[in-house]
Amino acid sequence: MARYKELLAEKEKLERLIAEARQQEAASALEKVRETVGEFGFTPEDVFGKRRKNVQPRAVAAKFRNPETGETWSGRGRAPRWLKDQNVERFRITE
Structure with missing residues (x-):
């Protein structure tokens, strides 16, 4: 039973580390996107395409x-x- 609890604690620690790493990498990626959009003057339509109406x-x-x-x-x-x-x-x- 002790091994099970140790593994659960380790899992929680890993999940926190994963969430922190994702947040840092997402912030970095978002900054790169913003720089590129600003540099080339892209519009939302350029980046995401035109929105489709409910056809x-x-x-x-x-x-x-x-x-x-x-x-x-x-x-x-x-x-x-x-x-x-x-x-x-x-x-x-x-x-």
């Missing part, structure tokens, strides 16, 4: 229609049940 998937026009219910299918994804074992061309929208 909504485009609606796809229906290509097939069930004449009994009026349900439609774009031809993408899994085929609906009403097309199972059917010739899909019979249901193609020609308009």
